[in-house]
Amino acid sequence: MFGNWRVQRGVLLICAALGLTVALCLWFARGLQDFGESLALNLAPELLTTVTTLLVIQPVVARLEEDRVREHLRLDYVSFCDKVAQTGDIVCILDTTSTMISGDTAQRFADAAGAAIGRGAILQIMLLDPDSLAAQQRSHELSADVRHEILRTIRDLRRIETRLAPERRAQLQVRVYDAAPSIQLYRCGQRMMVSFFPVDRRSGDAQQLEVRATTPLGSFVSERFAELWNSGRPINDLLKKQVELLDDSDAAGEPIWLEYVQSNGDIYVSDHRLLVELARRGGRPVRALLDGSATPVFHLTLVEDSEAPLYRALASAHADKYGADADVFMCFRPAPAAPD
Numbered sequence: 001m002f003g004n005w006r007v008q009r010g011v012l013l014i015c016a017a018l019g020l021t022v023a024l025c026l027w028f029a030r031g032l033q034d035f036g037e038s039l040a041l042n043l044a045p046e047l048l049t050t051v052t053t054l055l056v057i058q059p060v061v062a063r064l065e066e067d068r069v070r071e072h073l074r075l076d077y078v079s080f081c082d083k084v085a086q087t088g089d090i091v092c093i094l095d096t097t098s099t100m101i102s103g104d105t106a107q108r109f110a111d112a113a114g115a116a117i118g119r120g121a122i123l124q125i126m127l128l129d130p131d132s133l134a135a136q137q138r139s140h141e142l143s144a145d146v147r148h149e150i151l152r153t154i155r156d157l158r159r160i161e162t163r164l165a166p167e168r169r170a171q172l173q174v175r176v177y178d179a180a181p182s183i184q185l186y187r188c189g190q191r192m193m194v195s196f197f198p199v200d201r202r203s204g205d206a207q208q209l210e211v212r213a214t215t216p217l218g219s220f221v222s223e224r225f226a227e228l229w230n231s232g233r234p235i236n237d238l239l240k241k242q243v244e245l246l247d248d249s250d251a252a253g254e255p256i257w258l259e260y261v262q263s264n265g266d267i268y269v270s271d272h273r274l275l276v277e278l279a280r281r282g283g284r285p286v287r288a289l290l291d292g293s294a295t296p297v298f299h300l301t302l303v304e305d306s307e308a309p310l311y312r313a314l315a316s317a318h319a320d321k322y323g324a325d326a327d328v329f330m331c332f333r334p335a336p337a338a339p340d
């Protein structure tokens with residue numbers, strides 16, 4: 001910043017010196033014959049050229065400059081956060097997980113997101129499904145636990161959501177995709193940073209291309225984002241399981257949404273309301289429907305103290321997914337088929 005000010009001050013001094021020189025020349029030449037006519041004759045074409053440059057040529061050059069692809073050595077998260085904080089336009093992020101959201105710039109992004117949403121901006125964020133094969137492959141490429149990092153990013157996004165006013169929370173939209181990651185996108189308004197996923201390092205540390213959304217590359221990336229967005233699933237589907245308990249007459253109760261983890265294909269929940277229901281039913285099975293489907297019917301069973309290894313694995317998975325401990329787990333398993 002200091003260096004830029006010195007350059008600007010030097011330019012101003014040069015302009016002042018030139019202006020003073022021109023003024024002195026005009027002062028000494030004012031007594032010449034036909035001075036006024038000669039001055040007008042020389043100034044008229046110069047003025048016309050200046051006006052043409054400002055009104056015609058400069059806008060064309062500026063537009064060409066805006067459409068030019070600019071290369072960056074890496075993604076500057078701080079700069080992107082600052083742009084987000086000033087926008088009221090669309091913000092799109094497509095990544096496996098985001099170091100910007102859950103790394104050193106987490107608080108800066110949280111503040112920027114809140115400011116942008118307050119201005120009416122829509123934030124659309126797509127992360128890789130932590131349980132997908134693509135996440136396992138990316139973990140292998142980076143020699144890192146990508147699943148853990150994605151879940152941490154999701155937890156940070158949930159914290160941002162809780163800070164928003166209830167009527168503003170719909171402006172923060174998060175989805176997950178399970179396709180093999182091919183591009184990274186960080187878009188703020190009409191400008192976007194695009195990168196392709198390198199095998200040996202994180203995409204944010206790779207070369208970035210800055211383009212406008214209206215350029216051919218920008219249009220291609222925007223279309224790819226739209227495809228993944230439309231085929232992705234809302235983050236709530238990853239974090240919550242819809243449960244409807246059945247009474248003795250097989251009538252479904254009001255749906256409830258529960259946090260859950262999976263192990264060996266089975267679904268485990270930790271909710272004291274279900275624990276109370278197990279105690280209330282006595283020896284009778286607690287039956288339920290999941291995700292609004294009429295079949296199959298699931299039975300709820302308690303994870304016993306004797307299943308210590310399973311409990312430890314479930315507790316670890318729950319803490320990793322939600323950042324909170326759980327002291328009891330129950331399992332939903334398909335009910336056995338009725339005898340013929």
